[in-house]
Amino acid sequence: MKLRRQSLSMASAAALVLIGSAAYAGPPWTVSVGGSSAGGPADYTASTIGDGPDIAVTVPKADFTCEAGTTLGSIAPGSTAAAIGRIAGSTFTDCFGPFGIELPIRQTSVWDINITGDNVGGATPASIGNITAHVENPDGLCEFDITGSVPATFDENTQQLHVDGGGLTISNVSGCFGAFGNGNPMTFEATFQLADVAPVTITN
Template identity: 30%
Template sequence: MVAAAAATAVVCVSPPAFAATWTVTPGGAVTGTAGTTTLKDVNTGATLTCSSSTTNATVQSGSGLSGTAIATVTNASFNSCKGPLGIRFNVTNNAVSYQLNANSYSAGVTSGTLDNITATLSGPLCSASVGGTTSTTPGSVTGTYTNATHTLSVSGGNLHVWNVSGCFGLLNSGDAVSYTANYVLSPAMTITSP
């Protein structure tokens, strides 16, 4: 379950605040497993539902971490995916390198974004690509990681479908889509920030 950052020069008239630092234990290789996973066209309501999905990622370890790319997803797979009318779809990801960026922390829950998301959908008489706000940029979703349940939940963001071929008007190029899944991580990770 990936990022581009823009830097702006400013003139500081007061001392800058210290950036948040993060601690992760144990870090290392991790597998995320989700049950029902959905991709819904916000404009038409058409929903692609997968019975499950899995990810493999590498998580940073230690203290004093910046939160940027605190985890990198290196593989994502989606299983038994069906669209409207029960039509089966394949969801593929090429050169997966989604980045999880931690932004804030409260009561055992880390909030952030999963950036650099791209995918391809293909089914009978319907195909499309998934990305960000243009056909050539990757997308992003919001996410929370809860220490108590070691679950990464993703939703929202700026995903859109592009390069739509066929699909009977159920998907249209430029439509916003929402991606929803809850990944239980194994081994469990603990992420904290002062």
């Protein structure tokens, strides 16, 4: 009887493993551009969409928004354990913070686009990493750096990258009337519509 119970337990455990494997394929994932997973990196552009302002940034003591943003970079087709592309440049327009202070955001490194989970119904968990940026008011009223990463979701049905979450940190603050402080966490929300590239798809 004990042997039979042990056999049943082992069978149940094996079934759970199989179920878990089917539910989460994990890396590597296959990235295709225009239906092909071969070839070199494909360049793209992307622009924020929304009723405006398109970009919302939140810190503990203050918020600021940007009316719109654009990015450019490349998507790498093929098999990958994480990285699928990069953001080589970006432009953020009409960014204003507390007291109406203008706060332009300037990208200061190449940002990574990574897959973090399986594609489910066309939606793939992702992240934007290696983020470094500098914010500086043109009149010298406020200045700080931004570093970290943010979670995102890529929707291949709409070819949109939804960025929504924390993971960023503020440092090297100068001025800012106490609205921003060193070590403050920051969240970033925006939706970018891919353009100038064949449809991008991700398979588990």
